Amino acid sequence: MSSRHTLRRQLSRSADSEGKQAPPNGPMTLPTPCGTLSESVVSGLTASAGRRSFPTDSDVRAVTDPVHDRDFQLALWVLYELHHRGLAGVDDTLEWDPDLLGARRRLETVFETAVRDLVELPDPMPTTSSEVATELRRMTISGTEPELPAFLAREASHDQFLDYLAERAVYHLRESDAQCFLLPRIGGGAKTALAEILYDEFGAGRPDRLHADIFARALADLGMPTGLASYVDDADALTLASVNVTTLFNLHRRLRGAAAGHLAAFEATSSIPCRLIADGAERLALPASVVDYYVEHVEADSVHEQVAITGLCGNLVDAEPDLAADVILGAAACLTIDTLAADRLLARLREQPDRIAS
């Protein structure tokens, strides 16, 4: 894969000159397209007005398995980035360009249908807030030790651990940004609970404790780039899908129940894996900032889980009982896609143990 060279080149460069830089906050450079859809989006974004064209209905309908399709996921990821930090060389007004929004909508419709087809939902569906909370707890209880974190704890080599961090950077460098879109769409106790979680995610008043920045610091201390661009170019379809489904749920008010359930499932399946990953970082004697990031999440997510399940989802269902099924859908989507992504990543780390070094 040619894009792999980008990360390798940046890895060696950042080790000597860029290792200590603050995480870049500005727009990232456009990722390298990898197929018809991402090519169409990237060239559309950079073409001059009047010459822009974006993925058409038939382009999008040609995709048979959007969740596993890297080209599809990259195209959607790029469109979503316009609503976050923007993209270098792309006109900022395109964020609300009707043609572009139309293309985004086409991708989202296909993606949402695929996600709904993929997940298994409980039958009967819970309807009350306490049933929803009980179901969320049931769904997120770990019967067995999670495989990928256990591998990182006990077996992974230094290079495999760095490869893991590189793959997950697409998520961690944007941690909790998507959920900010949910905040104005909910009220009362649900809003208070979400704000409480987000306040903690964003450092609880201390910029040095901002979770995304702790992660960037860990990357820098390892001599890895702190910008998103190189990681996106190498990210697997499922990694992009796991980020995109979060953005999809949070960006649409219609899907606010799913956004809440997604966050609850995410928080409720984070603490135990983070403890294992922290063990791995300690075993490999990685810099303190790497351990710090994961240890922070052992404690924080034990809190966030409780606040997300009862405070956010419970209060949301009390206020809007019709959202019960969507909360469960969001949780199921999180668990399903994140499990697929973790399985794929573990298989790759085992098959290509030297991927990041070679």
Next chain:
Amino acid sequence: MTAADGARLEVTLCPGGPMLLRGATEVRDEDGNLHPVERPVVALCRCHRSDRLPWCDSSHKAPRPAPDP
């Protein structure tokens, strides 16, 4: 546990899990050691399985080791 001056200390018990504390500034553990509270809400372990006592580390959800034969 100690609350900030004039602050309201609120305790929430979570089913099968920890106790959430809001408004605390420090927590004294079973051995008398004082732990400063560094986040707006903290979770105190109630199951005694945590490796990070007095805080909950979600061990209450971890698969229990198989009983000795």
